[in-house]
Amino acid sequence: MKKQTVYTLLVIAFVLSFFITPLGDYSKILLNRFFATSPTIIKVEKRGKITDYDWKLKDENWNIFNFEEAKGNVVFISFWTTWHMPSQAQLKDIQYLFDTYGDRIKFYVITNEERAPVELFMEEEGYTFPVTYQIIGEPSPISLLKPPGSYVIDKSGSIVIHQNAIADWDNDKVDQLLNELISE
Numbered sequence: 131m132k133k134q135t136v137y138t139l140l141v142i143a144f145v146l147s148f149f150i151t152p153l154g155d156y157s158k159i160l161l162n163r164f165f166a167t168s169p170t171i172i173k174v175e176k177r178g179k180i181t182d183y184d185w186k187l188k189d190e191n192w193n194i195f196n197f198e199e200a201k202g203n204v205v206f207i208s209f210w211t212t213w214h215m216p217s218q219a220q221l222k223d224i225q226y227l228f229d230t231y232g233d234r235i236k237f238y239v240i241t242n243e244e245r246a247p248v249e250l251f252m253e254e255e256g257y258t259f260p261v262t263y264q265i266i267g268e269p270s271p272i273s274l275l276k277p278p279g280s281y282v283i284d285k286s287g288s289i290v291i292h293q294n295a296i297a298d299w300d301n302d303k304v305d306q307l308l309n310e311l312i313s314e
Contacts, residue, residue: 159219166219169280169297171307172290180271180287187238188263192245197271200236204311205283207238209275212251216296217277221257223299228259230305234312238262284311 185197208224210217221239228237241248242264252261264274272281275294282291290311298304 159215166223166296166298168301168303169282169291169293169299171303172292174288177288177290178292179289180283182271183287185270186265186268187240188265190261190263192263194265197238200238200283201287202285203236204234204285204308205236205238206231206280207240207272207283208278208280209240210277211241211243212247214277220278220280220296220299221255223297225257225259226300227304227308231308231312232259235308240264242266282307282311285314 183196183198183201186194187197188194206224206227208220210221212218224237224239227235237259239259240262245263248261248263252258272289275281278296280291280293280297280299281289284290290307
């Protein structure tokens, strides 16, 4: 075989590995993380505000609680599912945020899935952030985003970040913003 043919076959095998092997899933997650950018911070004059925090959700033990507990706190909300690769790619950064700010920020990592697959996924991946379950049909004070959409809300209820796609949450820009919001 010619050298060019061997290279072509190797490229084809590499591309096929993305579609037919578990290595492909891992590679797609890495590529999603690689191309993720820092979330965009909304200018102060353009920020929307939450006025009504009345929103019923379920905690990791399947107990119903009200989002009103978040009022007056810095809040991080992220929508995700276990089967969605961009969601999976973002969870490592969310774990970093939770490990760093978990005692100073309210975290709502929200899924609309059933409990069993979420618990299995969390255990397999070693994530410890709290999972929040959406109650389908329950009115929400914010727009429910498609995974991996996220929000950061300040203590007064202003929406500081409204991110509709995967983001890189593990960076100095986000750390600086969160520290500023916490100290307000």
